[in-house]
Amino acid sequence: MASVAALRALRKRISPSFTSRIIASTSNSRSISTLVLAEHQGGAIKPQSVSAVKAAKSLSNDNPISLLLAGSGSALHEAAANAASCDPSVSEVLVADSDEFSHPLAEPWAKLIHLVQQKGGYSHVITASGSFGKNILPRAAALLDVSPITDVIEISDPHLFVRPIYAGNALCTVRYTGAGPCLLTVRSTSFPVPPILADSKSNEAPITQVDLSTFGEDSVGKSRYVKHTSQDTERPDLGNARVVVSGGRALKSAENFKMIEKLAEKLGAAVGATRAAVDAGYVPNDLQVGQTGKIVAPELYMAFGVSGAIQHLAGMRDSKVIVAVNKDAEAPIFQVADYGLVGDIFEVIPELLEKLPENK
Amino acid sequence: SVGHDNNPPPYTQLAEHVLLAQQCQCRFQLSLTLLLTPDYPIPITILGKQTEQKKETMKIMVAIKRVVDYAVKIRSGVETQNVKMSMNPFCEIALEEALRIKEAGMASEVVAVTMGLKQCVDTLRTGLAMGADRGIHVETSGPLYPLSVAKLLRALVEVEKPGLLILGKQAIDDDCNQTGQMVAGLLNWPQGTFASKVVLDKEKQIVTVDREVDGGLETLCLDMPAVITTDLRLNQPRYATLPNIMKAKSKAIKKFTPEDLNVEIKSDIEEVQVTEPPKRKAGVILSSVDELIDKLKNEAHLCADQAVASKE
Numbered sequence: 096m097a098s099v100a101a102l103r104a105l106r107k108r109i110s111p112s113f114t115s116r117i118i119a120s121t122s123n124s125r126s127i128s129t130l131v132l133a134e135h136q137g138g139a140i141k142p143q144s145v146s147a148v149k150a151a152k153s154l155s156n157d158n159p160i161s162l163l164l165a166g167s168g169s170a171l172h173e174a175a176a177n178a179a180s181c182d183p184s185v186s187e188v189l190v191a192d193s194d195e196f197s198h199p200l201a202e203p204w205a206k207l208i209h210l211v212q213q214k215g216g217y218s219h220v221i222t223a224s225g226s227f228g229k230n231i232l233p234r235a236a237a238l239l240d241v242s243p244i245t246d247v248i249e250i251s252d253p254h255l256f257v258r259p260i261y262a263g264n265a266l267c268t269v270r271y272t273g274a275g276p277c278l279l280t281v282r283s284t285s286f287p288v289p290p291i292l293a294d295s296k297s298n299e300a301p302i303t304q305v306d307l308s309t310f311g312e313d314s315v316g317k318s319r320y321v322k323h324t325s326q327d328t329e330r331p332d333l334g335n336a337r338v339v340v341s342g343g344r345a346l347k348s349a350e351n352f353k354m355i356e357k358l359a360e361k362l363g364a365a366v367g368a369t370r371a372a373v374d375a376g377y378v379p380n381d382l383q384v385g386q387t388g389k390i391v392a393p394e395l396y397m398a399f400g401v402s403g404a405i406q407h408l409a410g411m412r413d414s415k416v417i418v419a420v421n422k423d424a425e426a427p428i429f430q431v432a433d434y435g436l437v438g439d440i441f442e443v444i445p446e447l448l449e450k451l452p453e454n455k
Numbered sequence: 456s457v458g459h460d461n462n463p464p465p466y467t468q469l470a471e472h473v474l475l476a477q478q479c480q481c482r483f484q485l486s487l488t489l490l491l492t493p494d495y496p497i498p499i500t501i502l503g504k505q506t507e508q509k510k511e512t513m514k515i516m517v518a519i520k521r522v523v524d525y526a527v528k529i530r531s532g533v534e535t536q537n538v539k540m541s542m543n544p545f546c547e548i549a550l551e552e553a554l555r556i557k558e559a560g561m562a563s564e565v566v567a568v569t570m571g572l573k574q575c576v577d578t579l580r581t582g583l584a585m586g587a588d589r590g591i592h593v594e595t596s597g598p599l600y601p602l603s604v605a606k607l608l609r610a611l612v613e614v615e616k617p618g619l620l621i622l623g624k625q626a627i628d629d630d631c632n633q634t635g636q637m638v639a640g641l642l643n644w645p646q647g648t649f650a651s652k653v654v655l656d657k658e659k660q661i662v663t664v665d666r667e668v669d670g671g672l673e674t675l676c677l678d679m680p681a682v683i684t685t686d687l688r689l690n691q692p693r694y695a696t697l698p699n700i701m702k703a704k705s706k707a708i709k710k711f712t713p714e715d716l717n718v719e720i721k722s723d724i725e726e727v728q729v730t731e732p733p734k735r736k737a738g739v740i741l742s743s744v745d746e747l748i749d750k751l752k753n754e755a756h757l758c759a760d761q762a763v764a765s766k767e
Contacts (some may be wrong), residue, residue: 243637
């Protein structure tokens with residue numbers, strides 16, 4: 096009691112700014128608990144969201160992780176069951192079932208994060224930094240009046256993060272000093288998960304429904320989902336592929352780009368492209384690798400007819416092995432390539448196709 | 456182009472040039488203009504004023520940022536002294552889109568706004584030279600994070616009451632990709648991020664946005680007022696012409712301070728250090744495809760069968 100009185104007396108004497116700093120530091124040292132906003136598709140949670148769980152685990156050893164899934168219908172509940180066993184460190188799965196969440200519209204989803212955060216008092220909210228997370232998380236941060244941190248590649252301590260700036264040409268370490276929750280989007284290639292997860296059926300987390308009775312209606316209806324157009328492809332997803340074969344302007348036409356696709360098929364690889372190739376209409380834009388496209392870090396990245404502009408390098412420089420084939424020996428891509436081959440891609444690719452061992 | 460029909464007739468544009476040339480007492484300017492535009496009919500009443508008033512009163516606000524030019528190779532510690540600065544490429548696209556909407560007769564005014572040091576006025580002038588009607592500069596010192604920018608933008612939206620707020624999807628210096636989403640959240644407006652196509656329906660007060668998302672395109676329909684952030688493929692920004700650069704000098708730029716707007720600039724994040732990314736070890740140049748296949752198999756421990764096997 097005496098100490099409380101002494102503290103109270105002390106508080107009266109010290110300046111308000113000092114007090115707020117004390118409050119901030121106590122909140123920094125409070126226990127860590129994380130809410131991971133997960134994306135799901137076809138009854139399973141997406142690999143990027145499992146990476147976000149991995150990032151959450153690296154915050155501290157003692158970190159209860161809650162996974163938040165929203166949507167509607169049976170696919171949601173199937174995904175929730177899948178999420179409950181996706182990682183032994185998941186302590187709870189929260190499910191928000193409502194028609195408002197059947198499409199990933201930022202307005203209701205940001206409000207949902209706000210609602211769940213207010214109830215759960217999490218110290219961190221994490222999501223993968225794909226187009227889904229980047230759309231929703233900053234909006235939720237504004238509702239919570241906190242600064243979000245985008246594209247985290249390293250978690251040094253619960254409030255110290257490393258993120259790339261200037262198209263990956265510099266790494267910036269930022270400290271979160273706010274008293275509110277810390278909202279992060281994490282680069283999934285920096286928090287890789289083993290492809291086959293340990294069988295953790297024995298360790299299934301409980302699934303709880305989110306009480307949506309206090310969910311306001313005021314943002315609903317301001318935006319409506321119309322449609323989604325996607326390219327159907329049997330190749331692996333660009334963001335998670337172990338091998339990526341990409342082409343640039345030098346391919347000259349959509350027709351020629353098919354060579355890249357053939358090579359990718361042979362290697363079981365995903366296809367990537369530079370902005371030039373996308374702008375010229377050789378391939379759809381969701382295949383663009385770079386600062387403004389996808390960030391990939393496969394085991395093998397093969398660049399054909401890619402000059403290696405800063406903006407492209409930003410999207411692939413963390414690949415384990417980079418192979419570049421280009422006519423121009425001075426092309427900047429050769430400065431990052433582990434193996435370079437100066438030559439005409441129209442000769443090299445057919446030769447590779449011929450000489451690479453047969454698929455199956 | 457589609458928007459061209461709604462442009463003021465060429466002679467008005469020319470009249471403005473003539474007026475400008477007269478103001479500048481620069482006959483060379485006039486002859487240059489005539490020389491560059493031989494197709495324009497010779498104006499009879501060159502100083503005749505355009506009397507037709509547009510009924511449309513929607514304003515579009517565009518936020519632009521001054522950043523290190525995209526082509527500059529960043530040096531250690533991110534040197535920003537004596538480095539070429541330009542308008543963020545995504546902001547150029549945002550401004551271009553606003554101008555096209557105005558030229559299609561769907562908006563009456565395009566207001567370009569920027570926040571930051573006093574040098575940001577140069578970037579704002581570039582925006583005015585592209586065709587924005589007027590500018591607003593909120594002068595601040597020191598680092599400005601997206602949360603503060605979003606709060607300043609909200610305050611400006613409350614002053615200007617635009618029907619659309621268009622921003623770039625990200626600044627190429629901090630690569631945050633946050634401001635548009637945050638200001639939409641603060642205003643409780645719907646958001647159309649990473650837009651590659653924007654279609655406005657003036658009657659219904661809705662805007663349809665195609666968004667570039669992982670795995671394809673998504674189409675959303677937003678009630679106005681709304682916030683839109685632009686992706687690279689939305690449009691091809693125009694260049695500012697010399698006459699327009701001249702004209703931009705006389706366009707109004709209103710100054711605000713954060714205090715004027717009742718926004719306190721504080722931050723809950725702090726930059727600890729900026730370092731260079733790890734360097735990749737030097738690679739080797741191979742001489743043949745056979746060598747490449749061999750390297751992939753033996754040194755990189757990767758080859759087709761392995762990749763295929765791991766996929767299965």
